[in-house]
Amino acid sequence: MKEKSAFITIIGRPNVGKSSLMNRILGQKVAIVSDKPQTTRTKITGILTKGADQLVFIDTPGFHKPRNVLDKNMNKAVGDGMADVDAAVLVVEASPKFSLEGGLPPAELELIKELKRRKLHAVLVINKIDMLEKKEALLTLITLYTREFEFDTVVPLSAKTGDGVDILLGELYKFSKPSPHYFDDDDITDQPEKVMVAEMIREKLLRSLNKEVPHGIAVDLERFVERDTAEGEPIVEVEATIICEKESHKGIIIGKGGAMLKKIGTLARRDIEEFFGIRASVKLWVKVKEDWRNREGLIHTFGLD
Numbered sequence: 001m002k003e004k005s006a007f008i009t010i011i012g013r014p015n016v017g018k019s020s021l022m023n024r025i026l027g028q029k030v031a032i033v034s035d036k037p038q039t040t041r042t043k044i045t046g047i048l049t050k051g052a053d054q055l056v057f058i059d060t061p062g063f064h065k066p067r068n069v070l071d072k073n074m075n076k077a078v079g080d081g082m083a084d085v086d087a088a089v090l091v092v093e094a095s096p097k098f099s100l101e102g103g104l105p106p107a108e109l110e111l112i113k114e115l116k117r118r119k120l121h122a123v124l125v126i127n128k129i130d131m132l133e134k135k136e137a138l139l140t141l142i143t144l145y146t147r148e149f150e151f152d153t154v155v156p157l158s159a160k161t162g163d164g165v166d167i168l169l170g171e172l173y174k175f176s177k178p179s180p181h182y183f184d185d186d187d188i189t190d191q192p193e194k195v196m197v198a199e200m201i202r203e204k205l206l207r208s209l210n211k212e213v214p215h216g217i218a219v220d221l222e223r224f225v226e227r228d229t230a231e232g233e234p235i236v237e238v239e240a241t242i243i244c245e246k247e248s249h250k251g252i253i254i255g256k257g258g259a260m261l262k263k264i265g266t267l268a269r270r271d272i273e274e275f276f277g278i279r280a281s282v283k284l285w286v287k288v289k290e291d292w293r294n295r296e297g298l299i300h301t302f303g304l305d
């Protein structure tokens with residue numbers, strides 16, 4: 001059996017469903033997902049191996065107008081994710097708000113410019129079709145995007161329901177070329193377990209908090225060990241500090257009588273237990289580090305450079 005593989009980057013504006021799509025393709029949750037924009041902060045690799053074929057996906061942060069050093073790093077990760085790939089998947093939203101006269105959002109035009117500059121093959125994915133009541137809106141979207149770029153193909157789909165995802169996969173396999181597999185056939189991601197645990201905690205924060213609070217959060221995992229209890233039962237012990245930018249945010253994260261922090265800990269513990277298949281304990285602290293998103297040293301400490 002001659003091995004084949006392809007590297008495929010997933011790009012698009014924040015919140016369009018890039019990470020949801022990658023998780024759906026892999027059939028496993030590798031990247032965290034939330035309804036807040038800028039959920040993904042770094043490149044995340046997801047690996048799908050079926051027989052001779054290995055598709056390596058690179059989920060990237062949503063491309064947006066940068067407001068701090070972290071934003072700039074996130075946009076840079078998008079560019080890095082486009083280097084040395086065989087194809088790109090540009091994910092856009094099936095929104096009825098678009099019109100032929102209105103054109104495309106600047107961030108998408110910039111990504112398309114980058115596709116042209118790099119002479120990349122690209123598939124246009126119109127995601128969230130489950131939200132689209134009038135299917136005619138699809139025609140507007142297809143016209144809008146294909147007049148800007150010659151996509152190899154256009155696939156409307158729903159990462160949420162899975163509708164159309166097989167069609168996309170069929171198209172992506174066409175990009176694979178004879179080459180040895182870069183990853184072990186049973187690998188699904190390149191993220192260390194420690195990073196995945198910190199991300200699971202951050203996901204719960206993003207999902208539970210509102211407004212500007214979740215964007216200014218980082219999770220610093222201080223302890224992550226697997227051990228046997230006195231009764232001989234295996235347990236994962238997690239201790240993490242949640243970093244936020246303001247004293248007022250700290251209050252919100254802790255909540256009345258510590259209720260919010262307790263809720264976050266419980267939700268994260270359930271995910272961690274499911275992921276490792278054993279019992280877990282999660283202890284959380286909250287610390288303020290003003291303006292950390294502009295401080296290179298702290299950004300480095302949190303692995304976001």
Ligand SMILES: Nc1nc2c(ncn2[C@@H]2O[C@H](COP(=O)(O)OP(=O)(O)OP(=O)(O)O)[C@@H](O)[C@H]2O)c(=O)[nH]1
Pocket residue numbers: 012013014015016017018019020021032033034035036037038039040041060061062063127128129130131157158159160161
């Ligand atoms: N209705 C619907 N919602 C979806 C679909 N795909 C994703 N979503 C939702 O859209 C939101 C954003 O999803 P993500 O996968 O985090 O989006 P993303 O593009 O990775 O976002 P960033 O990492 O912030 O750039 C979440 O609330 C998802 O549940 C879909 O096909 N249909």
Ligand SMILES: [Mg+2]
Pocket residue numbers: 018019020031032039040060061062
């Ligand atoms: Mg994402």
